[in-house]
Amino acid sequence: MQVRTGIQLGVLTFIVFLLVFFLDNRYRVLPQSVHNRLPLHHEGLVITDITVNTCSSLNPLSSCKLDQDKWHRVEKNLYLKSGYFSKAYVHIKRKREEELTDDDKVILDVKIGKLDPAIGEKSQAAEKWESRPSGIWLKRSAKRHASDSKRVITAVDVLFGTDAVEPRAGWELVKPGALLLDTGSHAREARLSIRRGPPHKLEKPVPRIRKDGKFKIVQVSDLHLSTGEGVCRDPEPKNHNGGHCEADPRTLEFVERVLDEEKPDMVVLSGDQVNGETAPDAQSAMFKIIQVLAERHIPWAAIFGNHDDEGSLSRLNQMSLYESLPFSLSEAGANTIDGVGNYYVEVLAHSGKHSALTLYLLDTHGYSPDEAHFKGYDWLKPNQINWFKAAAQGLKESQSHQHYTHIHLDMAFIHIPLPEYALDLPIVGNRLEGVTAPGFNSHFKDALVEEGVKVVSCGHDHANDYCAFSKDVKTGEGELWMCYAGGSGFGGYGGYGGYHRRLRVFEIDSNQGRISTWKRLEYGDVAKRLDEQVIVDSGKVVSPQSA
Structure with a gap:
């Protein structure tokens, strides 16, 4: 009888443990x-x-x-x-x-x-x-x-x-x-x-065109940082460092090297900074890339990808943190429209208060809300597109834009590519995997063209790093370049035949109304500017042949 009672108690204890275990794990991700x-x-x-x-x-x-x-x-x-x-x-x-x-x-x-x-x-x-x-x-x-x-x-x-x-x-x-x-x-x-002591009050940085008329942006996408050092996925080359690879240290070493060599005026973090599956404390993961930028006094702006809020913090809580950190230009944006992080950043002329460059940043959300009809990923919503159009039109009418004596330029950054990225268009760079764009087309690309944005750049597909040239079907004139940053983090997939992690650089020349772009590799010919090209000149979108 005592043996049976002991067994029953043991079984009961085990059942209680299982209930607590599953409830606790479920509780962790709510x-x-x-x-x-x-x-x-x-x-x-x-x-x-x-x-x-x-x-x-x-x-x-x-x-x-x-x-x-x-x-x-x-x-x-x-x-x-x-x-x-x-x-x-x-x-x-x-x-x-x-x-x-x-x-x-x-x-x-x-x-x-x-x-x-x-x-x-x-x-x-x-x-x-x-x-x-x-x-x-x-x-x-x-x-x-x-x-x-x-x-x-x-x-x-x-x-x-x-x-x-x-x-x-x-x-x-x-x-x-x-x-x-x-x-x-x-x-x-x-x-x-x-x-x-008391909380430190931070002044928001004011990005400006340099004295030489130029402004450089490094786009960092798909870092996939973890809580802890993380585990490398598809490291290339596989035998680097004797085959030993710690994801986050290697990723951050790469980013730091490029920042020190390129010396950008601003960094755009274009989503999936955090790998939700391996970041039970997202805050610890987020802080790693911000420390790199803060140490170098580089202004930065962040948007979210589909993985950022799969860990311990919602988009809203992450953005609240981002807004409070040194050198941040990030904003949650209006709470009356879909998403967190729909905002714009004005880059002012070297002197004065006139805007030389506007950067639009939008939240492309995560996964499809209607998987039965549109598989895969979410899309930009009508109220986001309306917000963008109203903001763009309002800025054009502002004195800050109208009184600028050079050609004003506009760019946009998102995480998930637009459906038009998958069209059969001329490209410069690598298309090594399928374009995982939303199944539903909300025609944000058309809104970008209508409002005069010349370049949009995304992340998400790690092994795609091309820029696609879109032209007006009636006039044949260039209307928009659609670029990928390329994946930078070893915590996310690489694969696809020896693909090396990379970053994209944009250099704006306000004197010429010009935008140039290139990529930098983590391994191999690391000093080379890969696929360097002029994509906008005199304020007009330039075709690949004339670049």
Whole structure:
């Protein structure tokens, strides 16, 4: 009887585990899940304590929350998807600065480690290090004036991976390393990030034509960054570095090299910055490319692909982050139209307030909302196209455009290619895979031509890197170049016969009304400008033969 009872209890425990396991995994990917929320850190708050609370996933009654009247939980499970039997969360105590009493302590420093940091300190400070779970050590002060110090901790967040970076102004990763958790050898380590002092107010950069009349844009598409270093897909050449390939480090090294050589005035991130399937913490993945740009003080603008919001953050939350980061030109756009990230960027003349170049950026969404009739991918909606046309027409009538004395130029960036990319048109570059455009044509290409946009460039199809020339069927004159960036990230597919990752460069010459473009390779003839061509000259679309 006791054996049977033991077996029954074991079976019951296993059933409970399975229920919690499947519910937990389902819970992780729901759009409104706790992992889809960003930590809230209000101005005027200071952190008075930090701890980690661990609980069992086998207990369906456990919420893993401390007293909510005293503690705020950072809504990121420190185990991500690796701790099927355990959950752990960072909790913080915080108070408004004006509410601090003489008995309250504020945190001046945080370290991670097994040993008391005081052991390695040369001088004995008045404040002692206090131990907390998971290797956290806090240095706290009871002095009231300490809350006014620039050292005081005012916000706490969690990032993941040995390659985690912190691009936010005023924020820093706690050293020397990860929280001490029993996560196993294959887990993405959890790192504490802290902000000192009040939030930094960032001024939005104002992109301008250089003194020589030129402006260079590097288009970076399909990075497919992960939480952690990621796994390479279809690396080329396969024997590079002895066959050892870590996706994100190799991708970012490539991007950094091109940025340092090309020295662009702006970068456009044209979607799939994040590989949702391998980014259980999208924030950690996003921050890697932003750190690269912030270190170089390069203004940048981002739109989304079909994979960005398949991880832990919605498009809206990601764009909220993008908008808050250094050198960002990104905008969520109007919430009255479909998508997140429908906006434009004005590039001003070298001096003055007149616009020399307008860049339109639009959200091409993800997958078809009507798979039965239109398989594959989503399309630009009528209200987006109407917004674009109204914006373009309004800008043309503005003084900023009308008083510009040179030829004003317009370009557009999207992620998913338009159906017209698949037409039998003259191309410059490689068409190595099928065009995965929407099955439904909302005729955005016609709107681009009507409003005088000369170039549109997309991502999505990693091994296509061509520019297609479209002309007016009646007059034979060029009307639009439709380009691909080419895939840049090793976390996304490559394949197709030794295809090397690449980036596209656009150089605008405002004095000549000219747009030139070329590509740069990750491997091979890396210094060469591949398929360099003039696609717009004197404000007119140039055919491949005359380029």
